[in-house]
Amino acid sequence: MNTEDVTQIAALGRRVRESVGAVVVGMDEPVTIALAAIFAGGHVLFEDVPGLGKTLAARSLASALGLDFRRLQCTPDMLPGDVTGSYVYAPATGEFPFRPGPIFTGLLLADEINRTTPKTQSAMLEAMAERQVTVEGNSFPLPRPFHVIATSNPIEYEGTYALPEAQLDRFMVRLSVGYPDADDETRIILDRVRRQSPDVSVEPVVDGDGLLAIQRAVERIHVDADVARYCVELVRATREAVNVSVGASPRGSQSLVLLGRALAALDGRAYVRPDDIKRIAEPVLAHRLTLTPQAWAQGVDPRAVVAAVVAKTSVPPTVSAVR
Numbered sequence: 001m002n003t004e005d006v007t008q009i010a011a012l013g014r015r016v017r018e019s020v021g022a023v024v025v026g027m028d029e030p031v032t033i034a035l036a037a038i039f040a041g042g043h044v045l046f047e048d049v050p051g052l053g054k055t056l057a058a059r060s061l062a063s064a065l066g067l068d069f070r071r072l073q074c075t076p077d078m079l080p081g082d083v084t085g086s087y088v089y090a091p092a093t094g095e096f097p098f099r100p101g102p103i104f105t106g107l108l109l110a111d112e113i114n115r116t117t118p119k120t121q122s123a124m125l126e127a128m129a130e131r132q133v134t135v136e137g138n139s140f141p142l143p144r145p146f147h148v149i150a151t152s153n154p155i156e157y158e159g160t161y162a163l164p165e166a167q168l169d170r171f172m173v174r175l176s177v178g179y180p181d182a183d184d185e186t187r188i189i190l191d192r193v194r195r196q197s198p199d200v201s202v203e204p205v206v207d208g209d210g211l212l213a214i215q216r217a218v219e220r221i222h223v224d225a226d227v228a229r230y231c232v233e234l235v236r237a238t239r240e241a242v243n244v245s246v247g248a249s250p251r252g253s254q255s256l257v258l259l260g261r262a263l264a265a266l267d268g269r270a271y272v273r274p275d276d277i278k279r280i281a282e283p284v285l286a287h288r289l290t291l292t293p294q295a296w297a298q299g300v301d302p303r304a305v306v307a308a309v310v311a312k313t314s315v316p317p318t319v320s321a322v323r
Contacts, residue, residue: 003270005217005220006217006221006265006268006269006270007268009039009214009217009218009265009266010265010266010267010268012205012206012210012214013035013039013265013266014266015205016035016061016064016065016205016206017031017032017035019060019064019202019203019205020057020060020061020064020202022202023056023060023191023200023201023202024053024056024057024060025053025180025184025187025188025191026180026181026184026185026187026188027053027057027177030046030057030175030176030177031057031061032263032266033173033175033259033263033280033283034046034057034058034061034149034173034175035061035266036259036262036263036266036280037172037173037259037262038061038065038147038211039211039214039215039218039262039265039266040172040215040218040255040258040259040261040262041145041147041215041258042147042171042172042173042255042258042259043128043147043148043149043150043170043171043172044058044147044148044149044150044171044172044173044175045113045149045150045151045152045168045171045173045174045175045287046058046149046150046151046152046174046175046176046177047151047152047153047154047174047175047176048153048154048176048177048178049153049154050153052177052178052179052180053177053188054151054177055109055111055151056200057177058109058111058149058150058151059071059109060200060202061149062107062109062149063201063202063203063204064202064203064204064205064206065107065204065205065206065211066204066205066206066207066208066210066211067105067106067107067145067147067207067208067211068105068106068107068143068208069105069106069107069109070102070103070104070105070107070108070109071102071108071109071111072102072103072108072109072110072111073111073112074110074111074112074113074114074115074116074120075115075116076115076116076117076159078116078117078120079120080119080120080122080123081101081135082101082102082120083101083102083103083120083123083124084101084103084123084127084133084135085098085099085100085101085103085104085133085135085140086098086099086101086135087099087135087136098135098138098140100140101133103124103127103133103142104140104142104143105143105146106143106145106146106147106208107145107146107147107148107149108146108147108148108149109149109150109151110124110148110149110150110151111150111151112151112152112153113150113151113152113163114152114153114160114161114162114163115153115159115160115161116161117161118161118162118163118164121161121163121164121167122164122166122167124148124167124170125166125167125170127142127146127148128148128167128170128171129170131144131146143208144208144212145208145211145212145215148171150171165246165290168287168288169249169251169252169288171287172255172258172259172284173255173259173280173283173284174283174286174287175283214265217265218261218262218265219261221261221262221264221265221269221270221271221272222270222271222272223257223260223261223271223272224271224272224316226316226317227257227260227272227273227274227277227316228257229316230274230277230313230315230316231253231256231257231260231277232253233313234253234256234277234281234285234309234310234313235247235248235249235250235252235253235256235285237309237312237313238252238285238288238289238305238306238309241289241305241308241309242305243291243292243294243295243300243305244289244290244291244292244295244305245290245291245292245293246289246290247288247289248285248288248289249288251288252284252285252288255284256277256280256281256284256285257272259280259284260272260276260277260280263276263279263280264276274315274316278310281306281307281309281310282303282306282307282310285306285309286301286302286303286305286306287302289302289305289306291305
């Protein structure tokens with residue numbers, strides 16, 4: 001991959017982040033990793049307490065990427081057909097044509113995804129993994145590119161349903177937003193006062209074809225065999241970690257490599273460094289871990305488990321020698 005291609009991706013990524021950052025305050029790192037996940041062809045889950053701007057961040061990112069956009073407000077009474085679509089009787093013809101659901105779009109924002117039942121949540125599994133949906137035995141391909149950005153509230157909040165492990169594994173990253181600091185929170189308030197309106201808009205920086213071109217370019221980012229092995233060692237360590245019942249799957253190590261490539265491209269590099277992998281280890285791996293009942297009862301944080309794994313796993317020897 002030549003330097004010019006990497007420079008163009010880095011410049012475009014910077015424009016997207018600046019565009020989103022104009023309306024989303026104090027979320028630079030989550031937005032950067034979410035953008036890298038989209039460039040890597042993955043799906044993104046924002047999880048945190050209500051009121052921190054998760055939906056605004058997801059909507060702004062979708063607008064900046066210029067994709068066909070549909071929003072799905074998840075509710076407990078939602079059915080799988082409300083997501084995928086269904087066959088509907090047409091009195092004029094006496095037939096049952098297929099009516100596509102909101103999932104037939106370039107970017108689906110599934111807002112408060114854990115407010116709907118696991119049955120409906122699972123309706124997205126095939127779409128997220130294979131870019132198609134099957135309704136009554138018939139398969140329908142989804143547009144390309146296709147991405148899901150979902151938001152969820154912590155499971156302790158009333159009226160929520162835990163996402164199935166299989167669906168959590170389909171998200172390349174799970175990102176926490178966190179409370180803004182005093183300066184950022186003040187800026188949020190002053191921006192709202194200055195706008196004199198709750199509405200915000202983000203102009204598109206790229207379109208669907210442009211995003212596909214970027215994703216093809218990211219596929220050519222170099223990954224050294226030592227870095228790939230480092231990803232594998234991190235994931236294997238989660239399977240043997242204390243307090244973990246089920247560790248990360250091979251999809252986890254693959255996601256580390258894929259996201260690491262996109263992060264390198266956003267940084268203007270044509271190669272992946274171990275520091276890229278360390279930076280994304282927690283958002284990529286923490287949601288893939290199943291804790292033991294004892295650890296869950298004691299309030300052990302999966303992110304702390306991943307942090308401990310990263311701390312004790314040695315980096316590739318060549319990188320250590322350079323340092």
